[in-house]
Amino acid sequence: MSHMNGSYDLRLVALSVFISVIASYTAFSLSGRITRTSGKTRFLWLAGGSFSMGTGIWSMHFIGMLAYQMPVPVGYDVRITLLSLLIAIVISGFALFMASGSRMVLRNLILAGTVMGTGIASMHYTGMMAMETGSSIRYDPFLFVLSILIAVLASVAALRMVSTLRVKEQDAHVKVKVLSALVMGFAIAGMHYTGMAAAVFPSGMARLPPNAPGSSWLAGTIGLSSFMILTIALILSLVDSHLASRTAGLVGSLKAANEKLHYLALHDGLTKLPNRTLLEDRVDQAIRHAGTTRASFPLLFLDIDRFKPVNDALGHHAGDRLLQEVARRLSSALNPDDTVSRIGGDEFVILLPNEGDPRTVHEKARTIRDAVSRTLEIDGQPVTVSASIGISVYPHDGPDFRTLLVNADSAMYHAKSKGAGNIQFYSAEMNESNSLRIEMENDLRRAIQNEEFTLYYQPKVMLKTGVVESVEALVRWNHPDRGVLLPELFIPLAEETGLIIPLGKWIIGQACQDAVAWQTEGFPSLRVAVNLSALQFVNQNLMEEILSALDLSGLAPECLELEITESFLMRDPEGAMRTLSDIRKKGVSIAIDDFGTGYSSFSYLKKFPLDHLKIDRSFITDICHNSHDAAIVRTIVTLGHSLNLKVIAEGVENAGQIDMLTAMGCDAYQGFFKTRPLPPQEMAEILKKERMTTKNAVDSEID
Structure with missing residues (x-):
């Protein structure tokens, strides 16, 4: 075909x-x-x-x-x-x-x-x-x-x-x-x-x-x-x-930042030593191990003698250098299994899990003291300090971390009373010093009844405009014998005894009244921020106390802001979410305070009903000279903005930090660069002067 x-x-x-x-x-x-x-x-x-x-x-x-x-x-x-x-x-x-x-x-x-x-x-x-x-x-x-x-x-x-x-x-x-x-x-x-x-x-x-x-x-x-x-x-x-x-x-950056935050949650930012949280975990491990072997081990509480005069004479920078050098010397004097921790200021705590003999412990303490006491040079100037050490021994001096730490602290103060560079083991007679604590607690109860407290205020300033957008309330105790006491001297005791509940209630009420007073003087949109402690946050009467303070003062809920640290949010994320949601429904703003010092889960962070995120001052202090701190701050700013949060930097003290934060897109700052915390009357004067300056600038532009 x-x-x-x-x-x-x-x-x-x-x-x-x-x-x-x-x-x-x-x-x-x-x-x-x-x-x-x-x-x-x-x-x-x-x-x-x-x-x-x-x-x-x-x-x-x-x-x-x-x-x-x-x-x-x-x-x-x-x-x-x-x-x-x-x-x-x-x-x-x-x-x-x-x-x-x-x-x-x-x-x-x-x-x-x-x-x-x-x-x-x-x-x-x-x-x-x-x-x-x-x-x-x-x-x-x-x-x-x-x-x-x-x-x-x-x-x-x-x-x-x-x-x-x-x-x-x-x-x-x-x-x-x-x-x-x-x-x-x-x-x-x-x-x-x-x-x-x-x-x-x-x-x-x-x-x-x-x-x-x-x-x-x-x-x-x-x-x-x-x-x-x-x-x-x-x-x-x-x-x-x-x-x-x-x-x-971005996930890689956030993971790196999360790992960094986790590290910082367990280590001191200045010395890089383990902090109290990690120390407590190490002591708990030592207690469990000692329980199976019936062994004993010491806890050493070390305080640097004459640190405050050196810090005042040479400046905080020199004081930081001194603490870093002491931390280095302590680490060098210890074995790999030992733990040295900085728990605050010039106080260090040392765990020796493998030392049980008192003579060996005392000899080790002398070695540590001598290492600290060697002359060192800071900024070309020789500096000599000494160290007083108190020692408690498990299980004789306490069955748990808190008791061992308190008793070692008592022994350290007893050592200081005998002269610089002294070493003392704890004994029951030292408990007499606890009478001072009881006296302080009684004074605190009386102070709450007599309202011996005053609120000071520190402004939060918008970086783009320089305008004060809100103020944070900071409590002071007008002690009849000791004068004005800062919060760190009595707030821990208030939290430990539960007195923070009535004290916190007074702070919220007084802050609302001060805010209304400012509003009548011509600042209707000014917000006031109040810190909430962990005990306040879990207090069943918290919502009632907030609404009562707003009602009695006449302050609009939108003008009140509550600051909460991230660490206790993560203790019970689901419960925290319910409480925060109830507060937000009433119109009150919520801010996470000291962000970066805890260990937040990003999966929870994006779910919390928040308005503001405050970057902890430990990241801001060296932001101009430490690329790692700068990277972390930049990441936190990006994270906050991605969650539609206003980001505020704490502890800002100089113009260089202002320039860095502005370039990173941070929204506002708080710190000594603007002003130290001020009483309500002086805060009002600052606001009036700022309003006058702004008015003059506007008039000049019109002319």
Whole structure:
């Protein structure tokens, strides 16, 4: 039987190969996105990738058929055409699924390639069946088998390249992807045109049915549509990959910051020694170990003699240098299993878990004291200090960390009373010093009843405008015998005895009254911030006390802000979230105070109903000279803004810190750079002067 010969439109041939290459490149990109996602997102990428890749391969096939010019018109059965498209999409989904899994062994690779190649061939020959020529198309057996073989080999090669590029995606250059796409695209095109060559079209075909659709509408539509689909899929893949990279970078930064915050939560910021929290954990471990071996161990409480005169004479910077050098000497004098901790000021506590003999302990204490007492040089000036040491021994002097620490502290004060550089073991007679503590507690109870307290205020200043946006209330005790006492001298005792509850209630009420007084003097939008202690926060009457203070003073809830440290928020995150939500519903603002000194979980932090985030002063002090502190502050500012929180820096003391914080985008600052805490009357004068300065500046601009 005679047959007809056709010719190819080279422009459409080139278009079909181009579509094939683009589809291949898109497949390489999509396989990586599918691999790096899971769940619903993975399914969506797989479905979208299957559709775009399948459409691309099918378009290449159909444009290739359209490129073959027959001497008679040719139509296409729409249903069979759509069936061939469906086959292409299903096979593409299979290919992407296989390529996105773990790297395939040779046997699985050949099996998957055979299935995929057979599917591509099925798509091709199903598409050929859609041609309406008026008679059946015959195929050359050799070329028919060859086309299927090419499809299988091309599929195996494609799966191999996709799997390899996916594994090495981080190192794969774009040129390698392009080259692989060219190889894969030409291989698919080769299969198609081999299959076309296998087709034999009998001569004397019948005329087209009257309503048979022509091919003119397919040529432009298929090429443009498939190119648009592939382009959109590729762009989405590239954009998603870019966003994933940025997210991974941010996650890495947050992880590093979280690790840094965890370290700082367990270590002293100045000396890098373990802090009280980590020391308590080490002592608890030693107690558990001693309980099984019936051993004993000492806890040494060391205080630097004459530290305050040195600090006052040479300045705080020299005092910090002295503390750092003492910490270094203590660490050098101890064994690896020992722990030295700075628990505040010039006080250090040392755990010797493997020393039980009193004579050995005393000798070790002398070695430690002598190491501290050696002359050192600070800023070119020789400085000599000594150390007084008190020692308590487990289990004789206490069954737990707190008792051992209190008794070692009592022994240290007893040593100081005997002269600088003294060493004393604890004895029961030293408990007489506890009478001072009892006296202090009684004085505190009387002070709460007699309202012997005064609130001082420190402003929070907007960095961009220099305007005071709120003030923080800081309590002072007007002791009849000892004068004005700072909070650190009585707040710990108030918290320990529970007196912080009535004291905190008074502070909230007085702060609200002072705020109303300022508002009547012309500062209606000024907010006042009050610190809440852990005991206040868990107090069942907290909400009632807040509402009562607002009602009695007439202060709007929006003008009151409560500051809460992150450490006790994390003790009971779910309970804290409920309490904070109740407070926020009333219109009162919430701020996290001293952020960075605790160990927050970012997953909880984003859920807490917060308004402000205050960066702890320990990160601000050396921000101009310490790149690590600067990086942490920058990360916290970014984190706060991402959670829609206003970020406030604490402890700002100089213009250099102001410039750094402004450049980082921090919102406000608080510290001595603006002013020390002031009584209400003096705070009002500051506000009035600032208002006058602002008014004069505005008037000057108008003139």
